[in-house]
Amino acid sequence: MSTARNSASRRAAAVVGAAAAIVLTGCGTDPATALQVAAEAERVLEERTGVPSTVSCPGELAAEAGAELRCVLTPEGEPQEYGVTVTVTAVDGDVLELDVQVDDEPTG
Secondary structure (H helix, E strand, O other), rough: OOOOHHHHHHHHOOOOOOEEEOOOOOOOOOOEEEHHHHHHHHHHHHHOOOOOOOEEOOEOOOOOOOOOEEEEEEOOOOOOOEEEEEEEEEHHHHHEEEEEEEEEEEEE
């Protein structure tokens, strides 16, 4: 693996406290879908690190402060995966404010 690519992976995994928001299309009490959560996590992580990544989430995220969802991040061009915790920090009508935390070490 090249040093530049290895460095990019570390940058993707080093993101701490990236803020994001999801606008829900339905009622503010409806959960965010797995696709909504993954897309917003991908957007904010790429914005913060400059490294495109794929995020996949196993289910919905409840529209309530403190709700968490564990997802998986794969930096573009890398075989390693990292755990990601997405936490709802606030709910304002139909907008979920999120905190996106990437694990320090790859999974497995």
